[in-house]
Amino acid sequence: MTDRLSTAFAALADPTRRAILARLALGEASVTELAEPFEMSLPAISKHLKVLEKAGMIAQSREKQWRPRRLEPGPLKEAADWLEHYRRFWEASFDRLETYLQDLQSKGGTS
Amino acid sequence: MTDRLSTAFAALADPTRRAILARLALGEASVTELAEPFEMSLPAISKHLKVLEKAGMIAQSREKQWRPRRLEPGPLKEAADWLEHYRRFWEASFDRLETYLQDLQSKGGTS
DNA sequence: CCATTATTTAACCAAATGATTAATTAACTG
DNA sequence: CAGTTAATTAATCATTTGGTTAAATAATGG
Numbered sequence: 001m002t003d004r005l006s007t008a009f010a011a012l013a014d015p016t017r018r019a020i021l022a023r024l025a026l027g028e029a030s031v032t033e034l035a036e037p038f039e040m041s042l043p044a045i046s047k048h049l050k051v052l053e054k055a056g057m058i059a060q061s062r063e064k065q066w067r068p069r070r071l072e073p074g075p076l077k078e079a080a081d082w083l084e085h086y087r088r089f090w091e092a093s094f095d096r097l098e099t100y101l102q103d104l105q106s107k108g109g110t111s
Numbered sequence: 112m113t114d115r116l117s118t119a120f121a122a123l124a125d126p127t128r129r130a131i132l133a134r135l136a137l138g139e140a141s142v143t144e145l146a147e148p149f150e151m152s153l154p155a156i157s158k159h160l161k162v163l164e165k166a167g168m169i170a171q172s173r174e175k176q177w178r179p180r181r182l183e184p185g186p187l188k189e190a191a192d193w194l195e196h197y198r199r200f201w202e203a204s205f206d207r208l209e210t211y212l213q214d215l216q217s218k219g220g221t222s
Numbered sequence: 223c224c225a226t227t228a229t230t231t232a233a234c235c236a237a238a239t240g241a242t243t244a245a246t247t248a249a250c251t252g
Numbered sequence: 253c254a255g256t257t258a259a260t261t262a263a264t265c266a267t268t269t270g271g272t273t274a275a276a277t278a279a280t281g282g
Contacts, residue, residue, distance in 0.1 A: 041241075047241085076197045077201035127270090
């Protein structure tokens with residue numbers, strides 16, 4: 001693997017990590033705060049944070065004995081940019097669905 | 112794991128699979144055609160296709176002895192929608208960068 | 223039916239992932 | 253400095269992942 005985009009998508013492929021990012025979208029938080037919602041050991045959370053950090057999605061600072069994390073959105077943007085290339089496909093699907101529903105309306109009558 | 116979004120991001124976390132999706136964005140292709148650019152065995156490609164299929168990103172049809180795949184954009188859209196929530200963060204980062212560069216311009220002079 | 227082409231399945235393997243518990247390190251606080 | 257709180261590291265383990273080669277299956281065409 002090793003390439004940046006793969007690392008980013010891999011980091012996002014876990015609900016715990018996505019929840020951590022969602023929490024950090026509300027603002028900085030310590031490891032203990034981040035761990036609180038999960039039925040999971042601290043070391044497990046620590047590892048998830050390491051994955052997010054290696055992906056460049058979070059950064060650490062220092063506040064007394066805490067090491068609060070904050071969101072670093074760069075890799076999220078790169079992932080979003082990659083997906084953006086496929087937009088026309090899902091918009092096309094929607095168009096087909098829309099056409100289909102319009103057809104139902106005009107042809108189907110009151111049955 | 113098991114949830115749809117995690118499966119989608121995991122499917123995207125591999126450059127071979129992303130390249131396959133990119134190829135399918137140009138139109139349907141058989142397994143042999145899809146495998147052609149890679150220095151990798153057919154079974155390896157077959158497995159990657161299975162991952163993409165389980166993620167709901169591709170579908171199969173039948174054309175004589177070929178089983179061409181086509182893009183199914185639903186899960187790509189779901190992934191893009193998830194990332195969209197973080198847009199304000201990278202746009203904010205860009206704003207800060209812009210401000211920083213403007214500061215360099217105005218303060219830095221000719222040094 | 224036999225040969226060929228297309229693709230999958232099976233069996234196997236090394237490395238990575240996601241979790242655990244126990245031990246360690248770091249920093250503040252009285 | 254002793255105790256407490258915060259977080260990481262180490263050791264371990266089961267499962268998943270991404271690849272291989274060899275064998276099997278599917279469909280077409282002569």
